[in-house]
Amino acid sequence: MKSFSKMAYPYVVWMCIMIIMPMLMLVLYAFTVKGNDILTFQFTLENFARFFNDTIFPSVLWRSLKMAFITTGLCILIGYPTAYIFARMKPNNQAVMILLVTLPMWINVLVRTYAWRGLLGYVDFSSEMRVYVGMIYNFLPFMILEIYTSLSKIDPNLIVASHDLGADDGETFRRVILPLSLPGVVSGITLVFLPAVSSFFIPKLLGGGQYVLIGNLIEDYFITSGDWNFGSAISLIMAIIILISMYVMRKLDRGAKEAMD
């Protein structure tokens, strides 16, 4: 057993170089001033002060969070009934429907977003509406798949039993199906909310630059401004928010699983 664990060393080294190092660099940049050389660092909290003392930056953060919440909510609203309908179809039809949902994912998301830009050129939507269309289109399949998976795992005998015990369709759904499908909803939320809050190319391509989210702000500061310190500080704020959300999700997930037992 011990000899096998040694085989993981290359992977550990790889992780250190590709994941840990960049994260450390990010933290270092976020807490230092511009123009340091390799040997001397001047530490500061100024980058964070600059973010929170401004009226615009926190409002961009708020806008990103709001957008991610609404996208996730709408994905559940559309995704749950869709997954429910799929789960009640004949097995063969189910496979076809799931294929149809996953099919667009074989094409690169950038290409699909460009296609949406062409399509949305024909309608008179505000830039905010365009971004929402793009976001929901892009993330909906993840939500449908997660919910469908947990719905299709429910033992049909449980539903029969529920009817036997005198529950009507509505009550069966509320007291049997819904609680059993909650883990799927929770992992769907994880898969939609986290990428949505940090997405930058969908608002950029569909919002015409009129709808700036936190991801766009990070990109602007890194790529065009060349201000890596402030860019890193924004990224770190973002990372902390994602960590907190993941913690909340795990709590929710555990709650959902306990409710099941």
Place this chain on the structure above:
Amino acid sequence: MKKQTIFKAMMAGSLGFLCACGGGSTAEEQFDAKELYGCNVINVYNAGEYIGDGVLTDFEKIYNARINYDTFDSNESMYTKLLGGSAYDVLVPSDYSIERLIQEGMLQKLDKDALENLELLDTIAVDMQKEYDPELAYAVPYFRGSVGLVYNKTNVDPAVIEEKGWDILLDETYRGRVFMYDSQRDAFMVAFKALGYSMNTENPEEIEAAYNWLIEMDKAVEPSYVMDEVIDAMMNGEKDIALMYSGDAAYVCSENEEMAYLEPYQGTNIWEDAMVIPASSQCPGLAHAFVDYITGYDAAYANSETVGYTAVNKQVFDEMSTDEELYGGVDGYIPRTGYDKDEVFHFNEVLRQELSDRWNKVKAGSN
């Protein structure tokens, strides 16, 4: 060995020249880059939508070489990638960006002996070059131009836009009908000029005033912030007014007769893009050959014809700007020169950071 290399390179250059004078479509001479320069691959980093059809493959055939061609959408992103350690042999940045690269010692002085075609350059272009490369040591001009407004003649009254100039961007009538470059330099240039300041100002009050002008502009017309996408969009007439570089404007105006190009009376930015070779180039010999090839008649012709930017090769410029079949009579092909309110932009790191920060805020504050 070295002498031989230079001799062959000169042969290559003069041959290109001869072909050009003969209007040449005779069989091109072949060279072997590997034999001449010891390497046969160069990495070229150019702006997007900025090269003629077939230019790269022709060069590859003539020199039996390979070009890795890469494009950027702004000088700033080019610089960031360069800092990140990407290795290139030829770059095509704008004037102010070259100024910065020279200051930071990132470029190598060009070997004039390997550049036979320099004498074909238009004197206007060489005069412009003195603004950012005073010794004429590091760069070879690629295209020149100005910045202005492309507008739809049927939907926007030419008399009104000419009278208002840049201030048309504060007119709520045009809300949702405007494209603006997502570039702090161009955006602030418009604001500075609209307010009657120099685009190279360091005066904090003037910068603050320009910032407020841009916020007002953002609220008034809610422009879409774009880069190269603006070319196709204006060709299809998607919106009525767009901030554009003269060359893209010439292309749009030649394809869509409803469009016209205006250089506002308040003055604008006149600029030049040029080819430079980074100090870190792994294959400078072939890079020089490439720079020289682009300066020659055939490539300059193909480049200017395809993308619509103003040629810096004198003969090509004369042909393009007079021939009705090409860009003769097309707005934007001949950028304004000699107008005292027009300016060349100069690199200023402090200013760049301040404007960049404010530009991010203008965009982030919208909605």
